[in-house]
Amino acid sequence: MDHITLLVAVVIVTALAFDFTNGFHDTANAMATSIATGALRPRIAVLISGVLNIAGAFLSTEVARTISGGIVDDALVTPAMIFAGLVGAILWNLATWLAGLPSSSSHALFGGLIGAVWVGAGSKGVHFEQVVGKVLLPAVVSPVVAGVAACAATYLAYLLSARAREDRVTKGFRIGQIASASLVSLAHGTNDAQKTMGVITLTLISAGALGHDAGPPVWVIGSAGLAIGLGTYLGGWRIIRTMGKGLTEIQSPQGFAAETASTAVILTSAHLGFALSTTQVASGSILGAGLGRRLAEVRWGVAGRMALAWLITLPFAALVGGLAASVVKHGGNIGTVVVALVALALALGVVVISRRNPVHADNVNDDHEVTLRSQTPTGIGSAV
Amino acid sequence: MHIDWSALARVAAVSLGVTVAVVVVFTLGVLGLSRAADRRTGPATTLARAQAGLCFLACAVVVGYGIYLIVPRLH
Numbered sequence: 001m002d003h004i005t006l007l008v009a010v011v012i013v014t015a016l017a018f019d020f021t022n023g024f025h026d027t028a029n030a031m032a033t034s035i036a037t038g039a040l041r042p043r044i045a046v047l048i049s050g051v052l053n054i055a056g057a058f059l060s061t062e063v064a065r066t067i068s069g070g071i072v073d074d075a076l077v078t079p080a081m082i083f084a085g086l087v088g089a090i091l092w093n094l095a096t097w098l099a100g101l102p103s104s105s106s107h108a109l110f111g112g113l114i115g116a117v118w119v120g121a122g123s124k125g126v127h128f129e130q131v132v133g134k135v136l137l138p139a140v141v142s143p144v145v146a147g148v149a150a151c152a153a154t155y156l157a158y159l160l161s162a163r164a165r166e167d168r169v170t171k172g173f174r175i176g177q178i179a180s181a182s183l184v185s186l187a188h189g190t191n192d193a194q195k196t197m198g199v200i201t202l203t204l205i206s207a208g209a210l211g212h213d214a215g216p217p218v219w220v221i222g223s224a225g226l227a228i229g230l231g232t233y234l235g236g237w238r239i240i241r242t243m244g245k246g247l248t249e250i251q252s253p254q255g256f257a258a259e260t261a262s263t264a265v266i267l268t269s270a271h272l273g274f275a276l277s278t279t280q281v282a283s284g285s286i287l288g289a290g291l292g293r294r295l296a297e298v299r300w301g302v303a304g305r306m307a308l309a310w311l312i313t314l315p316f317a318a319l320v321g322g323l324a325a326s327v328v329k330h331g332g333n334i335g336t337v338v339v340a341l342v343a344l345a346l347a348l349g350v351v352v353i354s355r356r357n358p359v360h361a362d363n364v365n366d367d368h369e370v371t372l373r374s375q376t377p378t379g380i381g382s383a384v
Numbered sequence: 385m386h387i388d389w390s391a392l393a394r395v396a397a398v399s400l401g402v403t404v405a406v407v408v409v410f411t412l413g414v415l416g417l418s419r420a421a422d423r424r425t426g427p428a429t430t431l432a433r434a435q436a437g438l439c440f441l442a443c444a445v446v447v448g449y450g451i452y453l454i455v456p457r458l459h
Contacts, residue, residue, distance in 0.1 A: 059454065059457070137392075141392060141396070142395075145395065145396045145399050146399070148400060149400045149404065152400065152403075152404050153403045153404045153408070156404060156411070157407050157408070157410075157411045160408065160411045160412065161414065161415060164418040164419075165418055168414070168418040168421065169414055169418065172410075172413070172414030172418070173414065176414075176443070179443075179447055183447060183450050183451070183454075186451070187450075190455075253407075253411070256410065257403070260402075260407055261399065264398070264402040264403045264406075265395070267450055267453050267454070268394075269399075270453075271453060272391045272394065272395055
């Protein structure tokens with residue numbers, strides 16, 4: 001392991017940190033509606049999701065040989081740029097988590113890398129036409145497809161079950177939800193843990209520690225799976241609340257329809273080679289399920305804020321990534337340490353602010369809003 | 385710039401079809417169970433149970449296919 005320099009070690013740790021934020025950012029995609037409808041108890045739900053994420057990481061052997069699927073020129077990418085890009089992605093993930101906004105971890109990673117490569121290697125390092133075709137277009141299309149599918153399925157489910165006893169219908173769909181939510185988790189584990197493995201593997205290859213075309217070593221697969229699983233288990237309760245309660249009041253038939261639509265869209269598009277955001281697909285499904293039940297209230301304000309977060313995720317992560325890249329580029333090893341320390345300080349700051357009004361397993365279903373200030377003064381005491 | 389519209393259309397059509405089919409079949413299964421619980425005995429109950437069993441079996445097959453798609457080693 002002579003090839004592992006300080007920078008490579010820092011990149012690996014940063015990549016695992018990103019994987020961790022990815023995990024707790026995306027728990028909501030699979031589990032938010034199951035938690036909201038009571039199909040699964042909150043702690044059980046995140047445990048299942050975490051275990052399936054780890055399992056998913058080991059199940060798939062399809063290696064992400066390119067970190068970005070051709071969005072940036074991999075030949076020009078250096079470990080320093082990967083580090084800067086990861087910092088941008090992590091900070092954006094933490095900021096949106098604080099606000100309880102389900103933004104896309106994939107877009108944050110792409111954005112961070114685009115910004116870092118642009119600053120580090122110039123605009124020729126970024127393939128803009130690929131950005132449009134592989135990121136922007138699926139980002140617009142996939143939530144709409146998932147939403148339409150969930151809406152139609154929800155409408156039919158309520159139409160057909162209108163004459164049956166409601167408690168039996170609710171119970172039946174709750175059981176179905178356990179299966180559908182688990183499938184979303186498994187698909188998520190195979191997709192997202194792969195991204196981190198790809199990043200670490202590419203870093204090791206560029207540092208000469210691994211041969212070209214090498215697959216990820218077992219310790220990379222294990223640590224990436226563990227990081228995302230741990231993040232998932234700790235649960236992004238703030239985002240779970242927004243997706244499970246904030247968009248619309250979800251009942252179990254809607255939850256089942258939404259999760260089925262998410263799974264269908266994720267699996268068919270992965271099969272045909274489209275990279276898409278699990279987060280956006282799941283949000284589209286939930287919105288569609290809300291519209292499919294007549295009289296169900298959809299909070300368009302929340303939906304609008306989410307859409308805005310999607311729009312600015314890529315450029316903002318790119319901005320932070322670019323900024324970090326310029327510091328690393330001009331500051332060398334000292335610059336890297338400075339960026340790492342500043343990122344750590346900002347991350348701690350976010351965690352401290354979140355403590356003011358914490359959302360956790362016990363209160364996730366109590367409210368539909370995520371605020372930064374505590375509404376009940378007694379909440380502060382119990383948070384510490 | 386090349387955009388694969390036909391692949392995109394296929395994703396949309398397959399997703400919509402699969403989602404609606406699974407949810408409708410599952411709903412029929414839940415309805416079968418509910419009807420079986422309403423009447424304790426008789427041929428109608430057996431029929432309702434059979435309907436539920438067939439529907440859930442069909443859903444399980446789709447779930448199995450989903451897992452097959454997720455795990456590349458099975459291809």
